[in-house]
Amino acid sequence: MDFNDSAEEARVRAEARAWLEESFPVWRSENGDPPYTTEQARSWHRALAAGDYGAPHWPVEYGGRGYGPVESAIWAEEKARVGANIVFNMVGFGMAGPTIIAHGTEEQKQRHIRAMLNGNEIWCQLFSEPGAGSDLASLATRAFRDGDEWIVNGQKVWSSQADEADYGILLARFDPDKPKHEGLAYFIVDMHTPGVEVRPLRQIDGDAHFSEVFLSDVRVPDANRIGEPGDGWRVATTTLMHERMSIGTSTGGYTFPFVKLAEIARSRYALDPVVRDNLARVYTQERILDFLNKRILSKLRRGEIPTAEGSILKLAIANLSSDAALLGVHLLGPDGALAGEGPQQHFLWERSLHIGGGTDEIQRNVIAERVLGLPREARPDKGLPFSQTRTAG
Amino acid sequence: MDFNDSAEEARVRAEARAWLEESFPVWRSENGDPPYTTEQARSWHRALAAGDYGAPHWPVEYGGRGYGPVESAIWAEEKARVGANIVFNMVGFGMAGPTIIAHGTEEQKQRHIRAMLNGNEIWCQLFSEPGAGSDLASLATRAFRDGDEWIVNGQKVWSSQADEADYGILLARFDPDKPKHEGLAYFIVDMHTPGVEVRPLRQIDGDAHFSEVFLSDVRVPDANRIGEPGDGWRVATTTLMHERMSIGTSTGGYTFPFVKLAEIARSRYALDPVVRDNLARVYTQERILDFLNKRILSKLRRGEIPTAEGSILKLAIANLSSDAALLGVHLLGPDGALAGEGPQQHFLWERSLHIGGGTDEIQRNVIAERVLGLPREARPDKGLPFSQTRTAG
């Protein structure tokens, strides 16, 4: 048992640190401080790509460095250390890219992977529907084959960045007479195709992180299909696993940082023991996330497949995020109700983490059934043709 | 809206207080301080019966005073005020008595009700089985008709006071080919009948509150049946409702009292704000129980049928009881691990309140489905003959 960097890990860290210390201040002097626009994020991303740091965990032949999970984590730590973890094209890097690398045709890889790395393509996902959330496989968007093309009709929702995206990854039903998981196909959709309409959803925090996407007779070339028709669910599983892991391993972006919480507390309550208690509580949660992360990385590094670790991490992050935000708002007292960038913003956003990427309940079911071997919950729709499963809206 | 006693309520209170102030000190001077043995409790109960206070909420013709719920609550408050709420024959007064009054034959009433009041009969319940807890209706104890008698075979568990009881109320299956709720009959069993074997279960707190009861070819006269065969579940529902209400409305006996918690805290932590916070938290729970109780009483008094109030109260009491016990043990610090009569004893006992009388989960299902109108949970065994429902132990 060793929590230290090995020699090779130390080398990766030193290299990352050196590159960042040279490159980030230069970029920052031109771009100022956060928050950054999409264009600024794109520009930093291009700088990363120029240094071969665009997606260092991708294979070398597609522009990555072939980093393993531990190396990737070291890179992420170093990036976070200097404040250079600027989110850009999250669906592209966290979901679409890994899926295309795993299941795409060579032509698809050539067409998209470098374009993503170079910051030329922003992606969104077209999975969830008004009637298909946790039960994603019950989605109703239809794809009909028409010669070399597919004609797609349906409505998607909760697509992040869809209003800026160049491409989307789409899950659609091609055969409603198969059981729900078996009748799905997975496509790449050019978001500029006629029939694609994006309507941003205004959210409680005032922003529009998500959009509804309406698909009306959208023509998708068969060459944009990933996997066979019928493999859609399997391919989507890859996508979702990467999504969960990418949420799970990137604490930084989602939670109101403990250090800021402590600052607020210190500036207002110096010695209040109740506040100190609450702070210490949040602090332990933050540290535990760090330990759990290390454990997963260590497992990945040994070539073991994480079972429910993605679910554990996601639950832990969602809880930390809520607790930190709620405590922050409390510490601000009446000022906590004033609109602001601090914990208030996190308060408005914290619920999303318990839902997006699989709800808390789904994550817990995964742990109970897959890790602890509890019997599966009753699923009355199991094995039925999709067309016979809908009893209501 | 009026939380005060009405004139009639004030009269009931004054009368109760006067009687208690005269009678209780006399009894106490002979019997000393708690804890009391069963015999001592019986003796106090006989004194109550002599004053017509044995079960004042029962009808006058059976030795009660015909008190409504508010009057009964006033009586209970006054009894608690002087420390005279001494538990005796809980199953008899809380479950068997009300059930016999509601559903029994005149002969059964004559035989048992006054005997209970006079402290001559202790009762136990024979409902739960190793394979039938929350799902009580799936019980397997069989009753075969044999002329004027029934022959009963089976195993019961979690029977409180069964080792001291004279009679038991028994739920048994007479027809396994009916759906599980429809094949049950309800009996009064003389615990001294041959074939009844009681084995006390030693519990975590060192006591044996409960027993297992083995029934081997126990002969029960048909005259001891309450309701028709097939009505067993309906009759049991009356019993269980009274059980829930009797747990729900008697906070006193189940929770480690706040005043004692505050004493421990004061003697050890004078001014620690974290402790004060925790104390205040428990205190609000205790007060809320009081408010909720009043609300139910007020509803009962107006002749409204409580829907889920029994469930709410029971959940609230179970939570208060756990929180008070855990806090108490904490306040004692290392001494909390020493065996003792205080919160330690409550800690060992607190879990039972979340289980007995219907688990927390069952109570919440009741609230969700009956009060908030949520759709019923899937019940795969619904409507099936009992004999076809068992897939395993």
Add this chain to the structure above:
Amino acid sequence: MNLALTEEQDAVRGLARQIFDGRLTADRLKEIAATEDAFDRALWEELARANLLGIAVSEEFGGSGHGIIELCLLLEEVGRAVAPVPAFEALVLGALPLSQFGTPEQKTRYLPGVVEGKIILTGALPEDESSVTARRDGAAWVLDGLAFGVPAVHLASAIVVVASNALFLVDVASVSTARNVVTSHELRFDVSFGGVSAELLGEATAIAWLRERGLLGLCAMQTGVAEKALRLTAEYTSSREQFGRPLGSFQAVQQRVADCYIDVEAMRWTMWQAAWRVSEGFEATEEVLIAKFWASEAGQRVLSAAMHLHGGIGVDVSYPLHRYTLWAKQIELTLGGAAAQLEKLGDVMATCD
């Protein structure tokens, strides 16, 4: 003991609910939120016509002369409807202390206008000490300093202000204000009293008197907010299907919704217990603290669960739930959150032993 509403109380609730339900569609709420004042004046006028604005104002000034219980019933409905009207500000922070402590002249100046919906009042009531100071200038009083986060100043004619441990009345025209936006998209103002003249309403006891009623009003609104959020959640989970059955038939959903129901019941009955004691003139310090503690902490729990069980739609501003979340947080933080109430309750318990 009878905790049922009287027929008259039942009628007040019914009338208020009917007005709010009739007017405040989801679209109307969005429309009002987009206006500069964020105030539904037509609704306010309808409340006046129904004489609901005069519910706790004496008949002498056109009101119906009811008490704090009836006012809480109205405020519960305001919360239930997340209604964009300054009922709490005008009727609790403004009209109550004027009715109690005002001179006949002051009452005549303001109360009939309040009842008719033509005059709006508000109050600058801090959680603890005031940052506004008062000094005598001959027979008159002059205020200095800044009050933070005062609501409804843009609509109000006069402000009831706590300054130097007494209660004053100030004409809005005489102060200068800076506008803030709170997370609930409502407006709060920093009000600057640069030597403005004020009328004395009452001494320190008047502040405690008002704070008690302010806390009660918040608890009543919070009960309405949480109760309606829970009902929306029950409806939503009953109709939405996942995995071939309604969400509401999943046990984890049922468990959580049931806990919310208990929380709401606790909020409701702690509030009524406190309101009843206040209305009877009994000491109610402890009961009010308990009510606000519960309103704050359970309010957060219920809204958190409601948002969660709604999934993505909970954060979508075209569905009303998000407004309930924002109101609940706002109410929670006003006049002290759960921690502050617990601390004060600890003080009470420590001192009275």
Add this chain to the structure above:
Amino acid sequence: MNLALTEEQDAVRGLARQIFDGRLTADRLKEIAATEDAFDRALWEELARANLLGIAVSEEFGGSGHGIIELCLLLEEVGRAVAPVPAFEALVLGALPLSQFGTPEQKTRYLPGVVEGKIILTGALPEDESSVTARRDGAAWVLDGLAFGVPAVHLASAIVVVASNALFLVDVASVSTARNVVTSHELRFDVSFGGVSAELLGEATAIAWLRERGLLGLCAMQTGVAEKALRLTAEYTSSREQFGRPLGSFQAVQQRVADCYIDVEAMRWTMWQAAWRVSEGFEATEEVLIAKFWASEAGQRVLSAAMHLHGGIGVDVSYPLHRYTLWAKQIELTLGGAAAQLEKLGDVMATCD
């Protein structure tokens, strides 16, 4: 970074588990609990034969010379088995400080006997200040006062004692003791040092050194206790049917069991993180506090859920779960519960900024 156990560590765990699983049937546990000493001497001797008692004793004295990590592995198994043996007392409270601070003569006097299972040691380590005082008597030391709740005194030859801010070694034969029973049915003793002579082991830093390891040992045991309780719960709910399906297929059950799993993982990894830092000689104050906080609070949560999900059988002493509940509470309260650890963590955070 590699958090896997080495082959040797894996072997230690496997060996310990094999011994405990083989010997400690439910019946055996009941049998031992009914004896006066509540000590499974045969098991202790088997642990000695497997050289597990010498796991953290240097080879010079017959041990295998491993460190705190291997000792924690053993203690995790002790917790998993709720084994009636004084492993924590003899190996952590006794042998560790002797190995670290003892003179060669002291080590020779005790350590070989500990390794062979013939000598049992224990310790009187208070959560904060000691109620035992030490004074010089010429070259010798003399102790006075009372130590409360000391474990395993009835089995031990010597006690490591904190007195007047230093660490001492005292012969058990020289003290007088009073026997208490704790809720876990184990024995604790109030030990009276009426002017008994003692040998100095170390100064204040030695106390901190020992307390750190004591806390670690408790965390390791608690991880084992909670992990096994969770496994028992998963098995029980998977096999017991209600309403025509296994309990474990109910969503509310699954949700709670999953939360327990996360708690256990957090207990495990906070413990290993702290143990690793201690074994590397790094500063670990904060990590140890976090581990004990989590062991205490999550331990209570897990056992509470386990008891609940077992229904009535959880409190039945013929089923083993109740022993886990009692151990978890005992461990939680030893050397400070969750609140105490949080408070100290707050101190650390406040001072080092």
